[in-house]
Amino acid sequence: MESKKEMVVSAIENGTVIDHIPTESVYQVIRILGLERYKDEVLIGNHLTSGKLGRKGIVKIKNKHFSVEEVSKIALVAPFASIIDIEDYKVVKKFKAEIPDHVENFVRCANPKCITNAEAVPTKFDIVDKENLKLRCHYCEKFTTKETMKFAE
Numbered sequence: 001m002e003s004k005k006e007m008v009v010s011a012i013e014n015g016t017v018i019d020h021i022p023t024e025s026v027y028q029v030i031r032i033l034g035l036e037r038y039k040d041e042v043l044i045g046n047h048l049t050s051g052k053l054g055r056k057g058i059v060k061i062k063n064k065h066f067s068v069e070e071v072s073k074i075a076l077v078a079p080f081a082s083i084i085d086i087e088d089y090k091v092v093k094k095f096k097a098e099i100p101d102h103v104e105n106f107v108r109c110a111n112p113k114c115i116t117n118a119e120a121v122p123t124k125f126d127i128v129d130k131e132n133l134k135l136r137c138h139y140c141e142k143f144t145t146k147e148t149m150k151f152a153e
Contacts, residue, residue: 012041015062017084018074018097023047025077026057032073032106032151035061053080073106075099076133076149099130107135108150111142123152 021029026046029035035042041062050056065085066074074081075097085093105122114137116123124138133146 011089012060012062012086013089014087015040015060015064016066017082017086018059018061018078019056019082019084020050020052021057021059021078021081022053023055023057026059028077029057029059029074029081032077033066033070035059038064040064069106071097072100072103073151076103076107076146079130079133099127099133102126103135106152107144108152109137109140109142110144110148110150111137111140114140114142 018029023046026044030042030044038061041060043060044057045059046057047055048058066083071083074083076099078097079099081097083093083095083097084091102125104124107123107125109116109123109125111117115121116137116139121139125135125144126138128134128136128143133149135144135149136142137144
């Protein structure tokens with residue numbers, strides 16, 4: 001008798017699959033998208049074998065499609081992730097998450113003295129280095145990096 005070597009996960013009828021997430025970023029993706037509070041099915045796989053990454057994470061979200069802002073959030077923590085939109089069990093759109101040129105309202109400035117950390121001013125950043133992820137604050141011009149980046153709640 002042949003033993004199975006793979007786990008089978010059911011397909012989703014409608015929703016989104018985020019694939020090729022670096023393993024260290026899976027739970028950050030969950031957190032920044034608020035998926036821990038999502039009331040429909042969410043499947044999380046981590047440390048899965050990947051030809052491209054060696055190991056990867058994947059998240060399947062039933063009945064959820066992401067806005068441009070949400071895809072930008074994904075790109076900041078998982079810049080090579082694939083976003084796959086599913087409708088009626090079929091792939092209707094597949095694309096790579098791309099780091100945008102600008103982000104607003106969801107990354108906090110790393111400078112504690114920045115006006116955005118003292119008053120109700122929406123944050124604005126220019127992405128000045130996409131490869132090493134370096135953002136410059138529109139107001140105080142201080143830099144936020146991947147290591148210092150925090151997302152607004």
